[in-house]
Amino acid sequence: MVKCWKCSDNCLEDAQCTDGGSAVSPQSRFPHKAFWLSLSASLLVIIIVLSVTGHLRLPTPHSQSSQIIRIMMPDQSGALINQSAVVDQENDLVTFSVTSHANQTSTVLFDIKHGLICYKPMEQQSCFLRKMEKSDYDNMHSLLQEFTHKSHFQLSANETQRQKEFLGVLADTQVDLSTLEEPLQALCHDRTIHWTRRVEGLGKQRLVYFCIDICFPSNICVSVCFYYLPE
Template sequence: MAKLLALAVFVAAFLAQVLAEEAVSVSKTRKDGGLSRYMLLINKEEQLATEHVWAGRDSATVLFDYKSGIIAYRVFDSQACYAAKMNRNTFPALDKLRETLDNEKNHKQSPPPPGKKYNVNPDPIKDQGKLGAPVQALCQGLPAYWAQEQIGEMFFIEAGACLRVDLLILDVSLCGHVGF
């Protein structure tokens, strides 16, 4: 099963890269000293960006759907998807993602990515079809949960633990009802 999942992720990443207008693939040392591989893909026409992170147990695929304003995090260690509304006031614009691509391609130093914190609702989303086709495809076969972005210093955690997802463009914490 794990080999089949790895193959599916590889094929999806390959096809996404072929269809993307812009792509970058880099390896970076994480804060904990481990090595992660990142692939950031942008499709301006579809207003979609996808970031794949290969980091052992911390591997994830994240879809940024600028048309629908939905972000979906498929975190492989938790075997779940987490969806959140994109706060356009605090979320990097598609052009900012392009700047990140340029910086990575040219090996330029860029400021550390901003952090995002989310509280995860314990109840699964009943109709994933309302999330849009790209998010539905990413989360197919997995339970999906709404995550509410927390703004400011106050961060309420209902119960449970936190998952960290380190991306090229964001450092994400999903807290509350996260499965392991």
Template sequence: MVRCWKRSEASLEDPQNMHCGPMSSSRVPHKVLWGCIAAMLLIVIIALGVTAHLGLQHKAQSSLQVVRFPDHTGDLISQSALIDKHNSVVTYSVTSHANHTSTVIFDMRHGLVCYKPDNQDSCFLRRMERLDYENVQSQLNKSEQQVRQVWVVGNQTEKHTEFLGVLSSSRVEASTLQEPLQSLCQQASVYWTRRSDGPGKQRLIYFCIDICFPSNICVSVCFYYLPE
């Protein structure tokens, strides 16, 4: 039985002052319905956001794997060497056939080699090895001045290819590097690399830098990103 009552005789014809028991309970399903709709919309929005984020992340990762740069087809490599005898540093500026100039620093004091491609906002590090020390020391010994710049033209008398895998998870803060590496990489992302036999068929070469030493030994250093 539905019970209705009125507050006063004056409000008899006012529908707002009329109260019935079952009406208040009929509002509950509507609240539940709207709550369910709001929750479903929230789930859909979150799912779309996660999907878009993963799509952008995948696109960014796939864009890292590009074809080899530069692709040298000629016999000559144009480069200059800045010899800093006082700090035991030799800086090579290597110009490709596409007129891109990459920088390679051999820091003998700290035992590091740093590669900075012209068209990349990244620097790549590796530890110097015995042959690196020998090549740098030969340059320093030939220099009678503390700082001088020489031009080196490679004729590919002896050339071989080296592969370096980029360790994306081993990122280095540029501020922790010593000069002159810090100045070279202050606006770039810095990564460690390690020597490898090759990228494998499933990996594309990221880029290559050809560099020649006074001993007429030319090295094509090719980088690729290691799978995480």
């Protein structure tokens, strides 16, 4: 039988009902509420600590982690060379875009972490690889130093050193795309890839297929010319 009665003014509750058992006191409900309040406070503290230490920091988009450097340089005829370099310090990548007078843009990717340079000329259906050398690392080091100060460079023709490099294409050494890192795969996914090696001079009866001019903020311009070596 259920019994209900009204309490006096000194009672903590206005009404209590029992079904043949003892009444549930407010003191018995207090530990339950205290447990949830304590748990909520602990979770809030953990979230704040993780946020401060960076564990909950959102990933930075690739576009925000990269900086664009524009380099203007007159060629030997006096016409300006339109060139830009995208510097991705987080992934140790520098990507040059060089536009020729025929309004064709070639791409040169410096993968500093893996010590590779990849050339992607617009007028060819292939990409060309070579290993970075000391001079390449020096040029990249000077670029990374300079870009922290400004993002636009106007090089003087009188003060710029011009160099020419010849690379022989090893036509019989086609590279498997799956063996390369992701930046190179993305750049050359629709082309064949060949290794090249530096050669001294052009040699006799050799035909230069194309050249790419790359200028660095250190007032050094390098004209890289390719031709195919006999298989």
